Amino acid sequence: MSIVLEARHINKYFKKPVLFHVLKDINFQIKKGEFASIMGKSGCGKSTLLYILSTMDTDYEGELFLNNQLITNQSSEHLSVLRNKHIGFVFQFHYLLSEFTVFENVMLPAKKLGEKSLQEIEYDAYEKLKKLNIEHLAQKRASRISGGEKQRVAIARALINNPSIIMGDEPTGNLDSYNAENVFNIFKQLTDEQGLSLLIVTHDEDFANKTHRIIQMADGEIVV
């Protein structure tokens, strides 16, 4: 099966207030269609790692490959395009633009990428909303929908450019158990039916136990 994301010998140091070796020789691969979770105690380095894997932090040692392409040491402009095209993000807080409609929020990353006509983007956005069963919310302002609905809009937005992988930092952290289960089922469906890869940082053991693989971290290292 093809490899979507690969980390080779990733090391990261924070230099202030004192030198701190926060990530220690991280190696792993995420395959196409794989749903992996990252778990570990608070402060073990999960968010720091996700920040590097998502290309937002470039201050690290080692090599990162996205769809078999080495993306370490690329220019920030090139990384921004790669990120927008190949990686979708879902965070604990949804980061929707509250004064924009649901439809406008979902279209934003596609408009930023600038590869499709407005008509195509509108078509794609509507398809994503339908996939997540929220097409009826299209014209509502993001500030006027529930927490669970906002997270589904955030997933639709993450999908708009048909990424290879979705990365999430506690995407169900703010949701009640019903909505958390709902988000999990959406993720599962995306991996099973579309071969999308998912890498999700979570503290929720029930959630992690249902993923294909748990990457367990402790003190900046992968332990399992």
Ligand SMILES: Nc1ncnc2c1ncn2[C@@H]1O[C@H](COP(=O)(O)OP(=O)(O)OP(=O)(O)O)[C@@H](O)[C@H]1O
């Ligand atoms: N900018 C920074 N400068 C120095 N140290 C930092 C910085 N950011 C994070 N750290 C430290 O690095 C370690 C890893 O932080 P990180 O946020 O990756 O942990 P985490 O596993 O995601 O924790 P949590 O589960 O609480 O979100 C922690 O000890 C944290 O205090």
